[in-house]
Every structure is written in C-alpha cells, then in structure tokens.
Amino acid sequence: MNEWPLWEVFIRSQHGLAHKHVGSLHAPDAEMAINHARDVYTRRNEGVSIWVVKASDIVASSPGDKEPLFEPANNKVYRHPTFFPMPKEVKNL
Amino acid sequence: MTNAVQTPPTGSESLFAYLLRLGDNALILGQRLAEWCGKGPMFEEDMALSNTALDLLGQARQWLTYAGDVEGQGRDEDALAFLRDVQNFHNLLLVERPNGDYATTMVRQFYFDAWHVLLLQGLCTSSDSRMAEIARTAVKEVTYHVRRSSDLVVRLGDGTSESHRRMQAAVDELWPFTGEMWTPDAYEVRLCEQRIIPDVAAVGPSWLTHVTDVLKNATLTVPTATWMHKGGKQGQHTEHLGYILAEMQFLQRAYPGAKW
Numbered sequence: 001m002n003e004w005p006l007w008e009v010f011i012r013s014q015h016g017l018a019h020k021h022v023g024s025l026h027a028p029d030a031e032m033a034i035n036h037a038r039d040v041y042t043r044r045n046e047g048v049s050i051w052v053v054k055a056s057d058i059v060a061s062s063p064g065d066k067e068p069l070f071e072p073a074n075n076k077v078y079r080h081p082t083f084f085p086m087p088k089e090v091k092n093l
Numbered sequence: 094m095t096n097a098v099q100t101p102p103t104g105s106e107s108l109f110a111y112l113l114r115l116g117d118n119a120l121i122l123g124q125r126l127a128e129w130c131g132k133g134p135m136f137e138e139d140m141a142l143s144n145t146a147l148d149l150l151g152q153a154r155q156w157l158t159y160a161g162d163v164e165g166q167g168r169d170e171d172a173l174a175f176l177r178d179v180q181n182f183h184n185l186l187l188v189e190r191p192n193g194d195y196a197t198t199m200v201r202q203f204y205f206d207a208w209h210v211l212l213l214q215g216l217c218t219s220s221d222s223r224m225a226e227i228a229r230t231a232v233k234e235v236t237y238h239v240r241r242s243s244d245l246v247v248r249l250g251d252g253t254s255e256s257h258r259r260m261q262a263a264v265d266e267l268w269p270f271t272g273e274m275w276t277p278d279a280y281e282v283r284l285c286e287q288r289i290i291p292d293v294a295a296v297g298p299s300w301l302t303h304v305t306d307v308l309k310n311a312t313l314t315v316p317t318a319t320w321m322h323k324g325g326k327q328g329q330h331t332e333h334l335g336y337i338l339a340e341m342q343f344l345q346r347a348y349p350g351a352k353w
Contacts, residue, residue: 004135025137028248035241036137039144 006055007033009040011047019051027052104287107280108221109163110183111290113173114326116156117184120174121334122205123149124341125192134195141241145202148234155227175345179328179335186325187270189334196249196259200267203246206239207303208274208296215291224289243307250311257312264308265316272321275300 004026010019022041027033033052042050061069072079126146133139157170168176187205192198213235216228250260275297277285284290308315324330344351 039141
C-alpha cells in the first residue's frame with residue numbers, strides 16, 4: 001500500500017480568497033485524494049473548495065538558485081508599491 | 094416488545110420504539126467502526142472510518158435525546174446509551190456484525206449506507222417536525238458515507254484477485270442481514286400511516302437498484318438468497334451485541350454517574 005502516490009492539498013477557506021496549501025496525503029488517484037482531503041482536512045468547516053495536485057507534478061525552484069531568484073537589487077524603490085494608501089474597505093489584499 | 098404484535102401500539106409507543114431503532118443503528122455501527130481507530134489499513138482510511146463513526150455517534154445522540162423526550166421518563170441520551178441491556182436495543186442485526194477484514198467492514202457499511210440515505214431522505218419530509226429536522230442534518234453526512242462506501246466497494250471488488258475474493262465473501266455473508274431493513278413491523282406500519290416515516294417496504298427496491306448497480310460495477314455477483322435474518326429491531330440479537338455493550342457501557346456500569 002505504500003506505493004500510493006503523494007498528493008498536495010489546497011483548500012480555499014472562503015469565497016474570494018485563494019486556495020492555500022494545507023498539507024499532503026496518500027491516495028491511489030485524484031478521486032480518492034479528494035475524499036481523503038475531505039476526511040483529513042475539512043472536517044471543521046475549513047473550506048469551500050479543495051484542490052489536490054500530485055506532488056510529483058509540482059515543479060519547485062532549487063535552493064541553490066536563492067540569489068538569482070530572490071535577491072533583487074533593492075535600490076529600485078519604485079518596485080515596491082508602498083506609496084499608495086489602501087482604502088479601509090479593501091480587505092484580504 | 095413482543096406483545097406489540099398482538100395489540101396495536103399507541104402513537105407515542107411506536108415513535109419511541111422507532112427513535113430507539115434510529116439511534117441504536119447509528120450508535121452500534123459507530124461503536125463498531127471506532128474499533129478500527131488506530132488500526133486502519135492506511136492513515137487516510139483510518140481517519141475516514143473514524144469520521145464516519147463520529148458522524149453516526151452525533152446522529153445517535155440526537156435520536157436518543159429525542160427518544161428520551163418522547164418517553165417522558167427523564168432518561169437522557171446517556172441513560173439510553175449506557176444503561177439499557179441487550180434485549181432493549183433495537184438496532185439492525187447487520188450493524189452488530191463483527192468488523193472482520195476490511196472487505197467485511199466496507200460491505201457492511203455499503204449495505205447500511207445505501208439504505209440509510211434513502212430512509213433519511215424519506216424522513217426529511219416527515220410530518221413530525223423534529224424528526225424531519227434531525228434527518229435533514231444527518232442526510233448531508235450520510236450522502237457522503239454512501240458515496241465513499243460505494244466507491245470503495247467498486248475499487249476493492251474490481252481490484253486484485255485477493256480483494257475480489259474477500260469482497261465476494263463479504264457480500265454473500267452479510268446479504269441475509271439486509272432483509273430486516275425493509276421488512277416493516279407493526280410500529281413501522283403505524284408510523285407510515287401517520288406520515289411520520291416513509292414506507293419501509295418501498296425503500297427496498299430503490300436500495301436493491303443501487304446495490305445491484307454498484308456490485309455489477311465492482312464485478313461482484315449479486316446474491317440471490319432470499320432467506321433473511323430478523324429480530325434486531327424487536328430486541329432479539331446475536332451474541333455479538335452483548336460484547337459490544339460490555340465494552341461500551343463498562344465505565345458507566347462500574348462507576349455510575351462518572352463524568353469527564
């Protein structure tokens with residue numbers, strides 16, 4: 001039974017929000033992965049939608065690429081949209 | 094309970110007896126499923142079975158609380174669950190069957206779920222508003238139960254030769270315990286006349302249609318045996334129920350009134 005593939009589970013907690021990664025599980029196929037996700041992760045009103053993705057289908061960045069990917073020059077302040085006041089009414093941004 | 098056959102039961106007697114059946118089915122099957130906790134074949138399956146057990150336990154609490162109110166003798170859900178003896182339990186014989194292997198557990202669940210969801214759908218439009226209210230919350234959970242157990246029956250029946258063999262054995266072994274579900278007795282006839290419960294006999298054909306479809310998809314043979322066990326609903330149980338109650342009721346029997 002250990003050959004069941006690993007699935008990553010994403011749950012949207014409410015309409016308007018993005019799906020968020022909540023964990024992983026094993027299942028033989030997508031349908032059972034959804035059922036298992038329901039049983040393992042959504043028993044306390046956590047969500048309105050479930051995504052499952054085979055872990056092997058996720059392409060991840062390499063830890064060795066840290067500098068070229070995540071450390072841009074910080075002397076270009078206009079890249080950071082911090083000069084705009086946010087209206088109070090806008091939530092979840 | 095045996096004299097119910099000779100003298101027509103009153104309305105509240107029938108309602109009380111029937112609520113015990115609903116509560117006891119959920120309670121005993123939930124207790125059986127809980128025996129798997131920590132021993133499931135996969136972590137995810139272990140969780141799913143425990144979830145089903147908890148759903149059923151929640152339903153049992155609602156039915157038994159209502160039963161206690163109808164009886165009017167001051168018995169609450171705990172008194173009814175922990176302080177009744179075997180002959181006063183009214184669950185189907187099917188739900189007290191031992192867990193056996195995973196095939197036996199899943200087929201028992203499948204037979205029960207396929208009937209349970211049809212019954213609850215009927216109870217949603219009960220003329221008894223509290224009955225309908227409980228049924229409407231329970232039917233959501235049970236709709237998932239039947240989806241899950243039907244899916245697993247197909248997967249295991251149409252799986253390996255070993256899983257197929259085990260599933261066919263379970264299908265055949267448990268079949269004679271299904272007839273009790275749709276063979277009405279005096280209580281059920283009376284409650285049906287009052288539109289409190291659906292026609293129990295009419296649920297049978299719908300159940301058989303669903304079960305036949307799923308078993309065929311699972312490449313399993315639908316049993317043709319017509320002889321059926323009966324008696325659970327009337328309080329005549331197999332030897333298994335005593336052992337279930339001994340474990341379930343031990344704490345309240347040994348330490349009366351003990352609380353968390």
